[in-house]
């Protein structure tokens with residue numbers, strides 16, 4: 301992949317930051333899965349979330365089959381960061397930018413495995429609720445946390461901030477690829 305060209309293109313997108321690093325820098329933990337199971341209302345309700353994504357070990361194996369990773373982040377200002385609805389309303393823009401970055405990589409003949417935010421929202425009702433396979437597996441991006449990834453640790457290592465102000469929502473995506 302021509303990284304210099306991609307970086308030039310990334311510079312034209314409204315990203316707060318991006319970082320390239322080897323996928324082996326990602327940290328996986330069963331604890332993240334435990335949080336999904338005990339605290340997230342989407343557990344079991346989306347193919348983008350556990351347990352539909354597989355075990356943490358299976359997720360790790362899939363991720364590790366791609367040796368390189370591009371982490372991107374966007375931010376959005378909301379009136380009240382404690383208002384979940386306001387925060388989630390900014391997610392769509394991030395997903396669009398993530399897909400744009402995916403397209404830029406495909407233009408270079410690189411097929412990324414994309415992990416993004418929250419549960420998939422492509423269909424109004426996820427097929428998992430009816431015991432059916434995912435309708436759009438090529439468009440659906442599993443949630444980063446669903447893989448058991450502790451993103452804070454990796455972000456800190458590369459000096460990427462998680463918070464950019466009081467009422468600022470930060471969204472992350474990972475685009476894994478074979479370099």
Ligand code: SF4
Nearest residue numbers: 420423426427434435
């Ligand atoms: S594309 Fe549809 S069926 Fe697949 S994970 Fe997303 S919401 Fe569920």
